[in-house]
Amino acid sequence: MTFSQKIEQLKTFAYEIGINKVGVCRAEAAASYPFFERWLDEKKHGDVSVGVEDAKSSVNRGMTYLLRRREARKHPNSILRNVKSLMIVALNYDSVNPPTQTTPTLSQPEQFGVVAEYARGCDYHDVVRAKLKRLEQKHRELFPEAASRIVADSAPILEREYALRAGLGRLGRNTLLLNEQCGSRFFLGVLLSTAEFYAEDLQQKNAEMPLSCLPREKSCEHCGRCVAACPIGALDEPYQLDARKCLNYWLIEFTGNEIPSAIRQRVGNRLFGCDTCASVCPFNQRNAKPSFAEISDEDLRRMSLRRQLEHGCLSIACIESLDEAAFHEQFFGTPIFRLGLTNLKRNADVVKENGLNVDFCD
Numbered sequence: 001m002t003f004s005q006k007i008e009q010l011k012t013f014a015y016e017i018g019i020n021k022v023g024v025c026r027a028e029a030a031a032s033y034p035f036f037e038r039w040l041d042e043k044k045h046g047d048v049s050v051g052v053e054d055a056k057s058s059v060n061r062g063m064t065y066l067l068r069r070r071e072a073r074k075h076p077n078s079i080l081r082n083v084k085s086l087m088i089v090a091l092n093y094d095s096v097n098p099p100t101q102t103t104p105t106l107s108q109p110e111q112f113g114v115v116a117e118y119a120r121g122c123d124y125h126d127v128v129r130a131k132l133k134r135l136e137q138k139h140r141e142l143f144p145e146a147a148s149r150i151v152a153d154s155a156p157i158l159e160r161e162y163a164l165r166a167g168l169g170r171l172g173r174n175t176l177l178l179n180e181q182c183g184s185r186f187f188l189g190v191l192l193s194t195a196e197f198y199a200e201d202l203q204q205k206n207a208e209m210p211l212s213c214l215p216r217e218k219s220c221e222h223c224g225r226c227v228a229a230c231p232i233g234a235l236d237e238p239y240q241l242d243a244r245k246c247l248n249y250w251l252i253e254f255t256g257n258e259i260p261s262a263i264r265q266r267v268g269n270r271l272f273g274c275d276t277c278a279s280v281c282p283f284n285q286r287n288a289k290p291s292f293a294e295i296s297d298e299d300l301r302r303m304s305l306r307r308q309l310e311h312g313c314l315s316i317a318c319i320e321s322l323d324e325a326a327f328h329e330q331f332f333g334t335p336i337f338r339l340g341l342t343n344l345k346r347n348a349d350v351v352k353e354n355g356l357n358v359d360f361c362d
């Protein structure tokens with residue numbers, strides 16, 4: 001079997017196991033590393049709070065994990081010695097957590113908190129890792145001499161740059177990778193290999209790609225809906241996200257025990273994460289979900305929190321009455337479990353406090 005036939009087999013296998021998009025690229029130095037470094041130096045990862053001086057950050061670890069081994073992101077060989085190639089996979093949110101067949105129509109929205117779409121069920125890290133493990137096994141059969149590693153947010157690599165290089169999408173102004181077919185609602189994972197599995201033409205293209213040529217989505221130039229819709233101005237600099245403002249940072253990554261007042265009002269009824277800049281994007285609206293049967297507040301309240309999660313809304317009263325054992329039972333294996341009960345209650349307090357005096361997200 002020729003090399004390219006082996007790659008085709010590996011890609012076909014990826015699709016067979018439910019991966020939605022797959023592409024390969026050379027394991028070169030990350031052209032966008034200086035951009036990443038500048039972003040950290042400017043503290044945009046949320047290390048320091050700007051305009052939020054009342055943040056009680058004594059126990060905040062935030063995203064300081066991005067600072068550890070930051071230079072490792074310069075080249076994928078920090079993860080696998082002699083790495084030659086990368087296979088990047090994309091898994092749609094729907095493939096990780098199929099959408100429920102009902103849509104909540106809340107008459108008392110202030111009593112529920114909204115959970116970001118990506119988090120409505122299984123933890124994507126587990127699902128992506130399981131698929132990558134199967135892919136790695138197939139890779140071992142096809143390339144027995146080669147060494148490999150898999151990464152599902154588990155090692156320092158600038159995933160989006162390599163996904164761009166592998167042709168999985170283009171860079172959106174909201175910093176998400178956009179794809180014609182899947183919009184931006186997908187997760188990325190990486191298989192690193194010491195085998196060389198790219199075609200000649202790709203080799204040429206990647207070697208010559210300077211930072212300024214990273215493919216940006218053309219339609220963003222005349223759109224800007226994400227920037228206008230962001231409730232807190234986190235996207236004010238084009239193609240950059242300031243995590244010190246982003247509600248995802250405050251609701252998911254921030255580990256301090258009190259969210260600052262300047263942020264609280266902007267949270268609205270978001271309990272875990274924010275989808276606003278993704279949901280207004282025409283790329284996602286094009287691929288919008290079909291409409292489902294409606295479900296009322298009362299029906300939702302009768303469900304377990306685990307089932308409410310599938311519908312994207314959690315009852316604040318139910319969260320308030322949770323203890324550690326019940327939290328474990330309801331949320332183990334979901335992204336909410338990583339947040340922990342204390343911080344879930346912290347977020348629920350903000351939603352409750354906001355009551356009906358804020359604009360609610362959909």
Ligand code: B12
Nearest residue numbers: 032036039116158159175176177184187188211241248273
């Ligand atoms: C830290 C992090 C966050 C932070 C910061 C987000 C951010 N935009 O940087 C927070 C907590 C806010 C976050 C939120 C979300 N995240 Co996140 N996050 C990450 C993580 C772990 C690192 C990203 C990072 O390094 N950021 C630092 C900045 C500097 O990098 P960047 O914006 O990615 O920019 C790179 C390129 O796009 C390019 N680039 C960007 N701008 C420009 C401009 C120019 C001029 C040039 C030349 C290049 C360039 O260079 C940069 C460096 O490589 C990645 C996983 C990973 N290992 O990469 C997931 C990841 C980016 N997140 C993901 C997801 C799904 C989300 C959420 C949708 C989840 C949610 N609903 O809550 C939101 C989306 C918010 C948003 N608009 O980005 C997915 C994105 C999939 C996609 N379609 O793009 C990833 C890849 C995780 C995964 N394995 O699937 N996330």
Ligand code: SF4
Nearest residue numbers: 172220223224226281
């Ligand atoms: S909303 Fe518009 S500007 Fe923002 S990423 Fe989507 S297409 Fe680009």
Ligand code: SF4
Nearest residue numbers: 230246247274276277
């Ligand atoms: S996720 Fe929400 S807060 Fe963060 S940049 Fe997008 S719209 Fe703004």
